[in-house]
Amino acid sequence: MLVKRKGITISRQIMDDQMLHPGATGELTGLLNDLVVAGKIISAEVNMAGLADILGQSGRTNIQGENVQKLDVFANQTIKRRMEQCGHVCVMTSEEDDDIIPVLDGYEGNYTIAFDPLDGSTNIDVNVSVGTIFSIHRRLGGTGQGSAADLLQRGSKQVAAGYIIYGSSTVMVYTTGHGVYGFTLDPSVGEFFLSHPNITIPEHSLYYSVNEAYANHWFDSTRRYVDFLKQADGGKGPYSLRYIGSLVSDFHRNLIKGGIFIYPETDSAPKGKLRLLYECNPIALLAEQAGGKATNGKTRILDIKPTSLHQRTPFYVGSKNMVAKAEAFLKICNT
Numbered sequence: 001m002l003v004k005r006k007g008i009t010i011s012r013q014i015m016d017d018q019m020l021h022p023g024a025t026g027e028l029t030g031l032l033n034d035l036v037v038a039g040k041i042i043s044a045e046v047n048m049a050g051l052a053d054i055l056g057q058s059g060r061t062n063i064q065g066e067n068v069q070k071l072d073v074f075a076n077q078t079i080k081r082r083m084e085q086c087g088h089v090c091v092m093t094s095e096e097d098d099d100i101i102p103v104l105d106g107y108e109g110n111y112t113i114a115f116d117p118l119d120g121s122t123n124i125d126v127n128v129s130v131g132t133i134f135s136i137h138r139r140l141g142g143t144g145q146g147s148a149a150d151l152l153q154r155g156s157k158q159v160a161a162g163y164i165i166y167g168s169s170t171v172m173v174y175t176t177g178h179g180v181y182g183f184t185l186d187p188s189v190g191e192f193f194l195s196h197p198n199i200t201i202p203e204h205s206l207y208y209s210v211n212e213a214y215a216n217h218w219f220d221s222t223r224r225y226v227d228f229l230k231q232a233d234g235g236k237g238p239y240s241l242r243y244i245g246s247l248v249s250d251f252h253r254n255l256i257k258g259g260i261f262i263y264p265e266t267d268s269a270p271k272g273k274l275r276l277l278y279e280c281n282p283i284a285l286l287a288e289q290a291g292g293k294a295t296n297g298k299t300r301i302l303d304i305k306p307t308s309l310h311q312r313t314p315f316y317v318g319s320k321n322m323v324a325k326a327e328a329f330l331k332i333c334n335t
């Protein structure tokens, strides 16, 4: 395996990944490179948000009298435009669109992409980090336009997944199944450089992330696990709560520092809130590739067979030992 040094460009890394797959055609490389371009465009727009008065409702006009869009609409269009004509995708699904999204005729490729163009978007107008999440599968077979079936594959079949976080800096974190790498955008030259080689998530940590406002609506098992985190845990605890309310930001922090992120089922939302295809699956693959764990409490996230594009799932992800402990609580209390 090639030794990665901080400072290599993301396109170099993507090409190195391709070399790990003898016989690769370069299609995935092309797709990922187009995603990188989309990330740069969205990053520029997010950074200009306050200045350009782009916040607010679609259809508003900015100070130049131009029609402006909400950032999540902008991000969605940007990714769709890059992907529909990159020549490597046969069908897409987005958090923003009800149905599958076709690609341009004549540009159909061998991959599918599911994405959340701007996750955490309720935080945009308060300068909290938001992010683009993506999940890529190889199509089931055939040629031409893809179908929903091509998208409804298990997370374990992902060939690549990642996110781009727009924060104090813009960082792209991705995996093609050979570890997790983070690249930071240098806006002065418009290039992502390797800043986080071979990320591993600490097996244990003292952080947990969950929206405790819903505690009265959780199942007993979740409540008992979170209560446990507030106890001493044999001298390890009490744990500290860190919840931003933006999945990419919360997960990114836990990936680097360790911790568990929980978005559980509640009595009114028995499937939780987060979406399997373009939130939980890609984050779960990153977690596992970094040595962590992801479950819905009963089943490994990556083993769930999706049945619909926007299906939701409870989500427990992060440091291996912490997620295992959560699972143990859920099993005991659910029996």
Ligand code: FDP
Pocket (backbone or CB within 6 Å): 118, 119, 120, 121, 122, 123, 211, 245, 246, 247, 248, 273, 274, 275, 279
């Ligand atoms: P948002 O609604 O702001 O887009 O899935 C969407 C998401 O944010 C996640 O990013 C975040 O973790 C979660 O919802 C926050 O939900 P709560 O406000 O219910 O805690």
